Amino acid sequence: GAGVSQSPSNKVTEKGKDVELRCDPISGHTALYWYRQSLGQGLEFLIYFQGNSAPDKSGLPSDRFSAERTGGSVSTLTIQRTQQEDSAVYLCASSQNPGRETQYFGPGTRLLVL
Amino acid sequence: GESVGLHLPTLSVQEGDNSIINCAYSNSASDYFIWYKQESGKGPQFIIDIRSNMDKRQGQRVTVLLNKTVKHLSLQIAATQPGDSAVYFCAEIGEYGNKLVFGAGTILRVKS
Numbered sequence: 001g002a003g004v005s006q007s008p009s010n011k012v013t014e015k016g017k018d019v020e021l022r023c024d025p026i027s028g029h030t031a032l033y034w035y036r037q038s039l040g041q042g043l044e045f046l047i048y049f050q051g052n053s054a055p056d057k058s059g060l061p062s063d064r065f066s067a068e069r070t071g072g073s074v075s076t077l078t079i080q081r082t083q084q085e086d087s088a089v090y091l092c093a094s095s096q097n098p099g100r101e102t103q104y105f106g107p108g109t110r111l112l113v114l
Numbered sequence: 115g116e117s118v119g120l121h122l123p124t125l126s127v128q129e130g131d132n133s134i135i136n137c138a139y140s141n142s143a144s145d146y147f148i149w150y151k152q153e154s155g156k157g158p159q160f161i162i163d164i165r166s167n168m169d170k171r172q173g174q175r176v177t178v179l180l181n182k183t184v185k186h187l188s189l190q191i192a193a194t195q196p197g198d199s200a201v202y203f204c205a206e207i208g209e210y211g212n213k214l215v216f217g218a219g220t221i222l223r224v225k226s
Contacts, residue, residue, distance in 0.1 A: 033212075033213065042218050043158070043203065043205075043216040045214065056212060091157050091158070093157075098211070099211035100165065102148060105157035107156055108157050
């Protein structure tokens with residue numbers, strides 16, 4: 001079946017602009033996660049959604065970052081007033097259920113802030 | 115906390131040899147572990163997982179070993195192939211389960 005999809009695959013923006021990144025999880029998966037992978041760094045957790053519960057935002061690096069998940073499916077990660085240090089690959093993952101279950105990743109969005 | 119580093123360790127193996135990739139995890143309360151493979155320009159791909167009530171699990175050409183005493187995880191790849199060349203990450207989920215905490219990654223290079 002279809003895996004996790006993300007768009008755009010690449011995004012180049014100017015410092016100070018806002019960007020929106022989209023994630024379509026695997027159909028039927030209730031849990032959705034955003035991670036960031038910076039050059040030379042590992043993957044770091046950003047935010048987690050599960051059903052109608054309040055999201056776990058503990059990994060968001062600043063208040064310029066926000067995310068929403070509409071209808072329990074598609075999610076959008078928004079970065080306001082982008083900075084050069086926001087340049088990274090933003091990865092979305094989903095799992096059928098929350099907790100100790102395999103998370104399946106999308107291909108990522110490569111963001112470059114000039 | 116998370117492991118980060120600018121220079122990933124590299125393991126170079128000859129095609130057909132076995133590979134062993136190691137990972138030390140930090141949280142003794144973690145009870146679920148996953149190995150991911152990431153090829154250039156792609157997202158991490160699930161390889162194999164193991165729960166803390168096991169110390170070994172086998173898949174197709176891969177075996178994961180878990181030593182909870184020393185908080186160590188390893189991935190063994192049998193008969194390594196050129197297509198196995200990638201960065202390999204271990205990840206753990208802790209007691210409050212949900213987010214994955216990733217290791218720094220290991221580059222596997224397979225020489226033909």
